[in-house]
Amino acid sequence: MNKVKISAKNIDVFYGDKQALFDVSMDMYEKEVTALIGPSGCGKSTFLRCINRMNDVIDICSVKGNVSIDGHDIYDKSIRVESLRENVGMVFQKPNPFPKSIYENIAYGPRIHGMANSKTDIDEIVENSLQKAALFDEVKDRLHQPGTGLSGGQQQRLCIARAISVNPEIILMDEPCSALDPIATAKIEELMNELKKEFTIIIVTHSMQQAARVSTKTGFFHLGKLIEVDSTETIFSNPGNQKTQDYITGRFG
Amino acid sequence: MFDVSANLKKRLKSERRFQILCITAISFALIFVLILFLNIFSSGYSAFYKTTIAIEVDYSQVIEDTSQFATMSDDEINKLDLFRFSKKSIYSLFPDIEDRKEKKLLIRIFSIEYEDEIKQFLIKNKENINKIETVYLTASDDVDQVRKGNYPRDLPEERRRIKDIQLEYYDILENNGRVKYVFNIPFLTRGDSREPELAGVGGSIVGSFLTIITVLILSFPIGILAAVYLQEFARSNRFTDFIEININNLAAVPSIVFGLLGLGIILNVFGLPRSTPLVGGIVLSLMTLPTIIIATRASLRAVPPSIREGALAVGATKMQAVMHHVVPLAMPGALTGTIIGLAQALGETAPLLLIGMVAFVVDVPSSPLDASASLPVQVYLWAESAERGYVEKTSATIMLLLGFLILLNLAAVLIRRKFETKW
Structure with missing residues (x-):
């Protein structure tokens, strides 16, 4: 059994007057893939964005409760959100490479964090990150062409490489395959299996098959509440809650 | 089966009517522009x-x-x-x-x-x-x-x-x-004169140029910074709403009011020299600022939020995300807005009348602190003069002014085409 990496306790999230998450508590384990499933608008993405404090960007959003990583409270005043995000990378629903070259997309993070000083260091990080994202062989001859010129699946892997480039311990993925075709999706899933050896991965997904294929643990959200969290096998074969049962058998959602 | 029903006939007819109306509207606009250009050109070209x-x-x-x-x-x-x-x-x-x-x-x-x-x-x-x-x-x-x-x-x-x-x-x-x-080379190089055959637009071309440069230096940095702050950093609350409403109001203020402000504050309180491109530039900057701020904010808003999130997610500070990624993408729009603002300033007359740029100036100004005329004011001055020679010179000055305006707008279009990013 891996040790607990992220621990969320009694999370409430509000968008203005509207409450989006109700008292969510959940542990996520190191070097595993944890999937968050549930119907649209159930709060799973909101929960994911609590882990790297991406919700801070939204003026009207406020978070109550406690999220800790390796025992450190990430909402503590002493934590700088920039260094938190250096350790908790994120991949978004729609591939969002910067409209710059492939190389620059990856070099950006290490550069602003001062992780590499010489050009050779950066070259190395770029190559390593692309290797880990299984993209290097496809783009090695056109590193200086725009990242936006790649196919959707390649763009998403570029974004994964960009997340990896700053050496995070955790990678959050917010429906990373929702804009991709099945072949590109398969590649990303394969990649996740590789990445989980090194990183803790939390993935939000709409596809129950995907959750079943890639994750070790699965949490089911419904109407802002965490209904059930257990090993993926249990959730899909023998869920403890009727709502989970209804959702995975396709009766609603 | 494919009969044209009465109802469809009616719809097609009304569509044709609509198209004819649209084409008439466009033709009217084109004809008026054509008449304007022909009229100005035919009476103005001989001044050269x-x-x-x-x-x-x-x-x-x-x-x-x-x-x-x-x-x-x-x-x-x-x-x-x-x-x-x-x-x-x-x-x-x-x-x-x-x-x-x-x-x-x-x-x-x-x-x-x-x-x-x-x-x-x-x-x-x-x-x-x-x-x-x-x-x-x-x-x-x-x-x-x-x-x-x-x-x-x-x-x-x-x-x-x-x-x-x-x-x-x-x-x-x-x-x-x-x-x-x-x-007539002296027409392009000399200042104004009481003798129509000796009068030139050189002074007002230089005056306009110095004024526009002053406007650019003042309003571009202020406008961009204000827009970036309001759009990207300021939290939206009553105070920022108030600022936003007032910027939009500022854009709608009649330009002559800015002239009064320049006269009352910049000349009388701060005591800057009257009739000068420096003061003209300051006054016109007040007019150009809202245009630049509004255009820049619009183009900042058009940058997809995913770009900001992408930068924030790798640990960039807000300023880094904005300055490294968002502002460069918004720059073409901001520049276009700036150029359009400058074009407005170039053609503006009323505020300059109040700060004394309507003076009769014979010398070509050599610095923004010299008394000077500007192209639109020169048009105003000559249009009032009785001698036949000033009539053609008025039209010729309008030709030059329109030429500069077309050049500026062309530059705006080219910049937009060249740097437009696709994602």
Whole structure:
């Protein structure tokens, strides 16, 4: 059994007057893939964005409760959100490479964090990150062409490489395959299996098959509440809650 | 099965009617623009030409040995008194004229600066002046307008500024091949003048240019910074809403109000020199700022939020995300807004009238602190003048102003095309 990496306790999230998450508590384990499933608008993405404090960007959003990583409270005043995000990378629903070259997309993070000083260091990080994202062989001859010129699946892997480039311990993925075709999706899933050896991965997904294929643990959200969290096998074969049962058998959602 | 039903017929008919209406509207707009351009062009193009008349000048009467001119400095030549000599040179065109009045009328077919033109010829060619040189002198406005056909010759003499005898002189000179119609370079390089044939737009071109540069230097950085702060950093609350509403209001304030502000505050309180491009630029900046801020905010808003999130997610600070990724993408839009704002400022007249840029300025300004006119104000000034020569110069100035405006708008379009990012 891996040790607990992220621990969320009694999370409430509000968008203005509207409450989006109700008292969510959940542990996520190191070097595993944890999937968050549930119907649209159930709060799973909101929960994911609590882990790297991406919700801070939204003026009207406020978070109550406690999220800790390796025992450190990430909402503590002493934590700088920039260094938190250096350790908790994120991949978004729609591939969002910067409209710059492939190389620059990856070099950006290490550069602003001062992780590499010489050009050779950066070259190395770029190559390593692309290797880990299984993209290097496809783009090695056109590193200086725009990242936006790649196919959707390649763009998403570029974004994964960009997340990896700053050496995070955790990678959050917010429906990373929702804009991709099945072949590109398969590649990303394969990649996740590789990445989980090194990183803790939390993935939000709409596809129950995907959750079943890639994750070790699965949490089911419904109407802002965490209904059930257990090993993926249990959730899909023998869920403890009727709502989970209804959702995975396709009766609603 | 595929019958055209009555209902469909009706719909198609109304569609045709709608299209005809649209095309009529566009044609109207085009026709008016065309009429405007034709009208301005037809009355303005002749201002770019002027009539000159050749006379023989015997420089040896100034100094016996004309090679000595080469040793004189320009200043020394300028100090020479050549007034009587110049007059005599002109009289020599018609040696038979004895009557003083007729002599005076002969002199009047030339512009009043004939002495200076004879000197300038000397300065320009002092290295190798021959005894007798042919010098082309600018004709007076009356003669110029006769040459250009703007002045009907068949009017009775008492209703003409030009007398019969002057017309006679002119015709003789023309038959002798002494009249030359040349490109009017001084029109583009000189300042204003009380004599229409000598007046130029050089002063107001430079004045407008200095004003626009002042506007650019002041409003571009302020506008961009304000827009970036309001759009990216400021939390939205009552106070920022208030600022936003006021920026939009500022864009709608009649420009003459800014002129009053300039007069009341910038001239009277801060005591900056009046009639200057610096003050004009400050006043016009107030007008241009809201345009730049609104355009920049719109183009910042158009940058997809995913770009900001992408940068924030790798640990960039908010400022880094904005300055490294968002602002560069918004720059083409911001620049377009700036250029359009500058174009507005270039064509603006009313506020400049109030801060004294409507003064009669003969010198071409050399710094933003010199008194100066500007192109639209020059149009205003000349449009009020009675002499026929100013009519064509007014139109020519409008042509130049429109030309600069078209250039600026073209630059805006090109920048937008070139740097537009696709994602």
